[in-house]
Amino acid sequence: MASLAANLSQSGTMWSVISVAPYAIGLSFFAFAYFVILPYIEYLRDPKGLRKYPNLSPFSGFSAIPFMLMAGRGFRSRELAELHKTHPVIRTAPNALSYGDARAIKDIYGHNTKCTKDGAYSVPVGSHYNLADVVDKPDHARKRKVLSSAYALKNLESWEYKVTDKIQRMFRHFDKVCTLAPKEDVASGKVAPDQKELTLDLRGWNNFFTLDAIADIGLSEKLGFLDAGNDMVTAERKDGSTYQTSLREALYPTARKQSYLLWDYNWYLTINKLVDVIPFFKRMSKSADDWENIMWHRGSKRLERYENGEKLDDFFQALMEDKNGNANNLEWGEVVAECNIMMNAGSVTTAVAITNVMYQLLRNPKALMKLREELDSVLDEDEVVADYDKVKHLPYLRACLDESLRIFPPTSHGLPRETPAEGANILGDWVAGSTTVSMSAFVAHRLESIFPNADQYIPERWLGEEGKSLQPYLIAFSAGARSCIGRNISYLEQAKAVASMVHRYDFALAYPGWELQREETMNLILGDMPVKIWRRDRSAEA
């Protein structure tokens, strides 16, 4: 009986295999034809004239997969920078060109460009666009007008006290974990400090700082990460239930997933769901939900205060009403979307920037010394947090910040733009309509023709008239109408934080030659930065 049943089930399995086989074969053939043969025919047909450009890989003319795989290797722009040394234009995908010549900056991103943001921005959008992902030019202009008062310098400087407060809180922790001043050989970076004395992860604390600061500037919200020493926050599901989660764990993996998958716009949404069968990607999707839920909770709490008539001095207030108190009448989804981008773009990038400068200064003691001299000449000896008025025009401080933004731009990847329907002239060449074009800031900043010894940290290059003439090639904040609206907030945070840290403390890296780990997602994010920290001893320096 048992063997009859086994035979029956075996023959049943066989029949079902036989009956399914034609469909499987058909499907495979269809997939092969759709994903390989047709794109290859299109590649040979070359209706847009893109075949004249060298391919990133032999497959790039008919598939975006090689470009997607590059993301997995961790630093796409660095690989592109190498390739662009010999090729000014590279075809990275069937419909995408990467540029490696500084003249392309104006053509692609400049004020007069006809290029717009491409599918990379619109495809993943939720219910409402925010200022950074809106594609339509008039809609962008409308949003930028509403938001420009929120981001205006005048508002910004009136919010300085919020940044001061966060630096004070950060320094309470720094003071607590300060170690004893080391011997000269450790202080000068020649000898590794005792590993037990690496009491501070500077990268983590810079991130707590920028998150606490932007939450206060934006939503009058006290996240309290600097007080707690961690980034646990409340998130709220749409059914009203709440839970605790790590903010950075919610924020970073979402960008990582997009950087792997977001290069075939037609298939992104499908691929994005399909890959969730793999736990590695599934975890990233959960992070995206957590991020939405965090922002939903924060936004709702702030709305409650607004509806209760509280007039708070923050970005949210400026979103809801113009300076005369007239309602802006934005839909609630749009308000949440703007808060979302402000918290996201407004924290990650500046934390990366501050960490990078500190890292560069520790690796370049002469630059650090020069900066100290400049700071000591304007700050009182016992001044804990640098007053922005005193440091905002210091040329060497600004040069240190800009040189760091140059050598490792926090948003490093090529920001994709689409040529208008009628095509566009780029580098003197006509490029057909609806083609994706981009130039990575990392690639632009490593051009030897503009930045000699481009791999070296040389703040002096930004000084004087010569330095001024380099500014158009610093595209860490992008360029033109879609350039960063938050750059002034960022410079304020960077200048105050770096000046105050350098003025009050001394640091040593984990060992001579220690390097900061970087991973390029949409941003160039950083690994931990363990340091030994101690209070500066001016008498010993004299």
Ligand code: HEM
């Ligand atoms: C070092 C710090 C920063 C860097 C390197 C940076 C970089 C950039 C870049 C490259 C863009 C263009 C993005 C694109 O075209 O896709 C951009 C746009 C934007 N950034 Fe920043 N950013 C920084 C700080 C900030 C801060 C502090 C905020 C907000 C408080 C902010 C908010 C925005 C917004 C809203 C946009 C979109 C602007 C538009 O399209 O009109 N950023 N940023």
